[in-house]
Structures are given as structure tokens and as C-alpha cells.
Amino acid sequence: MKVTRRDLLAGAAGAVVLGKTTRAQTRTPVDPTKVRGTPTSAMGQRARTATPQRLVRGNISSTPHQDLMGIITPSDLHFERHHAGVPEIDPANYSLLIHGMVDRPMVFSLADLKRFPSVSRIHFLECSGNLGRVAGPETTPGLLAGLTSTSEWTGVKLATLLKEVGVQPKATWLLAEGSDAAVLTRSVPMAKALDDALIAYGQNGEAIRPEQGYPARLFLPGWEGNASVKWLRRIEVSDAPFMTREETSKYTEPFANGTARMFSFQMDARSLITYPAFPNTLEPGWVEIKGIAWTGAGKIRRVEVSTNGGATWAAAELQEPVLSMAHTRFRHLWNWTGGEAVIMSRAVDGTGYVQPTRAELLKLRGPGTAIYHMNPITGWVVQATGNVIYKQEPWG
Amino acid sequence: MRRTATLWGATISVTVAVTGAALFAQAPARFGFGRPATPQEIAAIDIDVMPDGRGLPPGRGTSAEGAVIYAAKCAQCHGKTGTEGPNDILVGREPRTGFQFAQNPKLPHTIGNYWPYATTVFDYVRRAMPPTAPGSLTDDEVYALTAFLLHANELIAVDAVMDQSTLARVVMPARQYFVPESRPAPPKPRP
Structure with missing residues (x-):
């Protein structure tokens, strides 16, 4: 069967649509050890099957954290x-x-x-x-x-x-x-x-x-x-x-007290679980919960992870080096035995500041939905089926 | 061999220490890179306007003059009267009392109920509007549009002339509600 580059690209696109990699894999045409590869080039490219993309919404495009590793954002995926x-x-x-x-x-x-x-x-x-x-x-x-x-x-x-x-x-x-x-x-x-x-x-x-x-x-x-x-x-x-x-x-x-704040420059500590999250599906067994944490106040001191909706928290492992005012990668091993679970993370920065819940933030500010400087703890619901979805607090 | 290596090591350390001091020379007071800016090139792009009126150019405009420009160049995005959108809603004084934007996040932030300084209207319109031809309006046209928007928000009289001396004196209702950064330093909870 003759497979063209167009077929491969179509396969890759199909894989994105289906959220699976199997189709692209089955389309791989040859045993790579039997065909000489492509020559050197002046400008490298991503693997054809690696297709992370920013999410474009009007005059905003977002970094696809679910597709990334480590702490450096590839420049072409910077928001x-x-x-x-x-x-x-x-x-x-x-x-x-x-x-x-x-x-x-x-x-x-x-x-x-x-x-x-x-x-x-x-x-x-x-x-x-x-x-x-x-x-x-x-x-x-x-x-x-x-x-x-x-x-x-x-x-x-x-x-x-x-x-x-x-x-x-x-x-x-x-x-x-x-x-x-x-x-x-x-x-x-x-x-x-x-x-x-x-x-x-x-x-x-x-x-x-x-x-x-x-x-x-x-x-x-x-x-x-x-x-x-x-x-x-x-x-x-x-x-x-x-x-x-x-x-x-x-x-x-x-604010609820009838004022508006100007020049609130510093970004407060925040963390985000990037896996597992929507649209992942889990199988029972060991899962490495991964994410990023960051703070404008300096270094991240600690990230805590809960796998039971906030009832208990455990310290996640931080990937060294932990840099000041940079994304910090955290990981936490979790043995998911099935059944619904809410997984959350919260960051603690070098000053001891603890990432707040949404309720705590809104209590300080007022009941309306704030747009700027929102850094609430966020959680993902692992459903009994293994599907992971987003849910805003309260999670109970 | 070991003795020699140690001696070599010591020699290298001394050399590094001496040349290191020379390499990390004190930075000069000035490097002398770049060139002096001429008054003309500063004036060509120094377009900002401050709340006390610094930076306002000569020129003048009224609400009636502004209404014509608004209909031709602004209404398609901001609506016939500035209240319809689809882009930012510019006109509206509700709520007349208080500053209830946290309680009611659906309230539009208009020039009349939210903008704390009238000079910002001139500054922003001059630099960025209309999006199809930013920077194309004359200073008189910007004064006229500013007058139109301030009058539509019931902030100046229909026949008021906006110029270098009058615009900065317009008092905006929202001014009193704006406060600078007031969050306590972390680790305290920060609203």
C-alpha cells in the first residue's frame, strides 16, 4: 500500500478529532529500520503525530497545558x-x-x-x-x-x-x-x-x-x-x-465595599493539575497526578494534592530546580481503585501564602464573579467510568 | 603525579582569582550606546494625556460636532446611542448611587459609571480608535468625540467646549471609588 504524506497528515488530524492515537499508529506505513530516513534540515519540525495547538478564542489564545511537560512553554504555544x-x-x-x-x-x-x-x-x-x-x-x-x-x-x-x-x-x-x-x-x-x-x-x-x-x-x-x-x-x-x-x-x-482597585500588579500563588483532567479517561491503578504551580511572590514552597475532595492533603513532589516566579512542576502518585473521586491541588508560596478556595476569594471580594486576579483551587472529578471532567467548587 | 596535580590545581585557582577580578570589571556610569532624542522625534510620538491635563494638544470640539463623527465612525461597533454594543457599552449612568459592580457583575462598565478620568477618553480614542483606522482622527475630532461621549453620559452641558483647559476639569462620578493597590502582603489572604 502506498502511503503519502497527505495520508499521514489526515491520519494525524483524525487522531486529534477522535482523541486517540491508534489510528495514526496503524497508518504508520513502514518498518523504519528498513527505509532510510529523511535528511538533515535547516529548521526542525515537530513529529507529525505531535500536534499540540493553542486554543483560539477571539483575541486570546491559550497554552494547552494538558499537552505539555516540564516548565518551559514552547514559544509557539505561549498564550x-x-x-x-x-x-x-x-x-x-x-x-x-x-x-x-x-x-x-x-x-x-x-x-x-x-x-x-x-x-x-x-x-x-x-x-x-x-x-x-x-x-x-x-x-x-x-x-x-x-x-x-x-x-x-x-x-x-x-x-x-x-x-x-x-x-x-x-x-x-x-x-x-x-x-x-x-x-x-x-x-x-x-x-x-x-x-x-x-x-x-x-x-x-x-x-x-x-x-x-x-x-x-x-x-x-x-x-x-x-x-x-x-x-x-x-x-x-x-x-x-x-x-x-x-x-x-x-x-x-x-469590591463589595463599593470601591475598585487599581494597580494590583502581583500575581498570587496558584496551581493547576494538568493530568488527569478533561478529556482524559483513567483505568484503575497507579496514576501520576501532574501539574504546574507558580507565584508572583517568588518561589513555590509546597504543593498539596487531595484525591478526596479536600478531606485530606498530601505534599506533592516538586521538580527541581524550583525557580522564582516560574512554573514549577509537581507530581503525586495516586492509586485509583475505582469509584468517583475529586482531585485538587493547592499551592503554598515562599511567604507561606496558601492558594485560596473560590468561596474564600469571593468572601473577601464580594459575591459577584470577579474577572481579574482569580487564583482559586481548582478540581477535576474522576467519574466511576474513569472519565475526568471539570467541576467548579463546591465539589461535595 | 598527585603532588603535581595538586600544584597545578593551586596554580589554576590563583590564576582564575586574579583574572576573575579583572574580568568582572565595574560597569561604567554610562555605556554611551544609543543616541540623544531630538525634541521633534519626541513630539511625534509623545501622545499620552495625564489626568491633570498634561499632554493635551491644542484644539477644541463640541458634542454636536462629535455626534456627526460618532455616527460615521463609532456607531457601527458601539451602537447608535452608545448603549447598544456589540462592543464596549460607552453610555450609561446606572446605578446612580453607589458603586455596585462587585454585587452585580452584569452591569456594563461605561464611561459615565466606571471611568475615573475624562482625560483617559481623549487619550484612548486618539491612540486606538477607530480600530479600522487607528490614529486617523484629528485632535479636533478627538475633542469633539470626547465631548459627545461626556455629554451623552450627562457629565457636561450640550454646548460645552472641550479643549486643553476644560477637559481635565470634568469630574467623573466614579473617581471617588477608585483606590490604589491595597492588598495586604502575602502570606495574608489577598482579596
Whole structure:
């Protein structure tokens, strides 16, 4: 039987639709030890049968955590959130202007940015609205919390550039502005800018992807993603926040006491079981529960897993190295003997902060459904059939 | 052999220590990379407007002028009167008392009931609207649209002129309800 590449691709697509791998396997045409393989190539490709995809919903696409391993998100699966699409920027024409309350307003080309001392750091980036809002039983980990991803970011410390231009003593805030069609702007406190903010031009060993801000972006470790302005074209140093649309009309949290909070930057500790989850089906026996945990407060200290709806908790194993403000992989062995079970995880960060339940969060905030900065414990129901579905608390 | 190896080791350590100090030279006060920005190139892209009015350009506009532009360039996404959508609902003052957005998450966040600063309307419309041609509106047109939206939200009189001196003085009802970051530091529970 002659099998073409088209057949193989169709087989792979069929496997995705059916949620099984058997069809692709049966289509594998030859004994690979009897046919010379493909030659070397200038650019590698994924295996034909490995087809992870972002879940695209309008101007958002989510990382498919259910398909991933380890802590680094492949760059082409890093989540996206754009406000006016992905701009196409010629790196030869790119420049970053820094002005305002500085001694020397300056323009830096991409080549200039790369001449400065560089740093590389592995950090998560999470959208502050990272909780699936219409989460029914058929919710995957990527749909539930796919707006967080981890990359190794390379760039120049913003503090280095601010020293170069000479920030004036009265400066307390800066405006970061993108060169997308939204010309998106956010105000950033000077303390963060001088602490660990980066102007990043590298992602996982190569140039930042266009969706992540090519050729250069602001990166604020541990803070809500929207503030890490992509396609950065301008920084204006000032003595007050600018009160842009993205920090007033959006990305603010109303409370039951009749106030709305602005500038809630830091992302709190959270964990997510990525296996087993919808749409997995389990067979009785040993199951390695796997997931990721992260916190904008620093390192994850502990992740606890419950397999009985929260009645008891056990410490999961953390994969070393545990990095600050990066996804941390956890694992927990569980012998599923059949019968319905609710599995959950909760993160504890280096400060001792414990990931809250949804009820605890809403009690603190008010009864309405909050959009931003929601980090509740999430659970999956393993049904007696072995099918795993999502269920929002309460689970009892 | 062992003795030699130890000596080699000691020699290498000393060498590393000496050259190491030289390699990790103190960073200079300035590297001298990049070039000075000219006032013209700053002005060309310095488009932000602050709540106190800093950054507002010359120009002027009224609600009547804005209504014409709104009908032509905005209504298709935001509705005839700014209340219909399908995109963000811009007009509406309900609830008239209090700030009940946590209790009622279905309440639209309009300019009239949620935006804390009038200057943000000008800033955002100028930089990002309309999505089909962002940055295409003249400053007079942006002033006029801002006046139209503020008047539709019952925040300024029908004949009020919005310009460099008047816009920043418009008091938004929601202003009093906005507070900066107030969460206690972890490990305390954080709302």
C-alpha cells in the first residue's frame, strides 16, 4: 500500500478529532529500520503525530497545558492576548525612546539594546484574567488556565537603560507604550522598573516571537501580563501614574465595599493539575497526578494534592530546580481503585501564602464573579467510568 | 603525579582569582550606546494625556460636532446611542448611587459609571480608535468625540467646549471609588 504524506497528515488530524492515537499508529506505513530516513534540515519540525495547538478564542489564545511537560512553554504555544492584533515590525526600523523626567532623552535601536549587558531569566507570564469564565464539564486545563506560560527571557535590565538616561530624583512612575495598533499603554512604578524589569528581546534562546512582542518588549516578572507591554516603542518617565484605559476602565477589580482597585500588579500563588483532567479517561491503578504551580511572590514552597475532595492533603513532589516566579512542576502518585473521586491541588508560596478556595476569594471580594486576579483551587472529578471532567467548587 | 596535580590545581585557582577580578570589571556610569532624542522625534510620538491635563494638544470640539463623527465612525461597533454594543457599552449612568459592580457583575462598565478620568477618553480614542483606522482622527475630532461621549453620559452641558483647559476639569462620578493597590502582603489572604 502506498502511503503519502497527505495520508499521514489526515491520519494525524483524525487522531486529534477522535482523541486517540491508534489510528495514526496503524497508518504508520513502514518498518523504519528498513527505509532510510529523511535528511538533515535547516529548521526542525515537530513529529507529525505531535500536534499540540493553542486554543483560539477571539483575541486570546491559550497554552494547552494538558499537552505539555516540564516548565518551559514552547514559544509557539505561549498564550496570546492582543488588543489590536500582532504588528509587523521591521527590526531595522525599531527604536525605543526614553524621555520625560530624565537628564538625557535617548533613542535606542535594537542593536543598541543588544550591546548592553544582558541577562536571561526563566519566568512565567500570566494574564490577570486567567480563569475560564464559561467553564463547563468539558473544560481542559488550557481552557481553564491557559493564559500563563513560562519562557526563558533574555534582554537588558531596564535599570541599566534608566541609568543611561539619568532618571531625575522626583520620578516615581513611567509609562510603557507599545507600537501595536492599540498603542497600548500601562503605568509602571519606578521601584519595579529599577528592581527586576527587563527589556526582553529573546525568548527560549531565539528572538521573541511576534505574538510576544518582537522585536522587544517590557517584561515585569511576577506581575499581571498586560503591564508587560509588548512591541515597546516608548518609555516616558514621570511623577504620577498616567491612568490609561488599561488601568482604569479595564484591569481593575470592583469590591463589595463599593470601591475598585487599581494597580494590583502581583500575581498570587496558584496551581493547576494538568493530568488527569478533561478529556482524559483513567483505568484503575497507579496514576501520576501532574501539574504546574507558580507565584508572583517568588518561589513555590509546597504543593498539596487531595484525591478526596479536600478531606485530606498530601505534599506533592516538586521538580527541581524550583525557580522564582516560574512554573514549577509537581507530581503525586495516586492509586485509583475505582469509584468517583475529586482531585485538587493547592499551592503554598515562599511567604507561606496558601492558594485560596473560590468561596474564600469571593468572601473577601464580594459575591459577584470577579474577572481579574482569580487564583482559586481548582478540581477535576474522576467519574466511576474513569472519565475526568471539570467541576467548579463546591465539589461535595 | 598527585603532588603535581595538586600544584597545578593551586596554580589554576590563583590564576582564575586574579583574572576573575579583572574580568568582572565595574560597569561604567554610562555605556554611551544609543543616541540623544531630538525634541521633534519626541513630539511625534509623545501622545499620552495625564489626568491633570498634561499632554493635551491644542484644539477644541463640541458634542454636536462629535455626534456627526460618532455616527460615521463609532456607531457601527458601539451602537447608535452608545448603549447598544456589540462592543464596549460607552453610555450609561446606572446605578446612580453607589458603586455596585462587585454585587452585580452584569452591569456594563461605561464611561459615565466606571471611568475615573475624562482625560483617559481623549487619550484612548486618539491612540486606538477607530480600530479600522487607528490614529486617523484629528485632535479636533478627538475633542469633539470626547465631548459627545461626556455629554451623552450627562457629565457636561450640550454646548460645552472641550479643549486643553476644560477637559481635565470634568469630574467623573466614579473617581471617588477608585483606590490604589491595597492588598495586604502575602502570606495574608489577598482579596
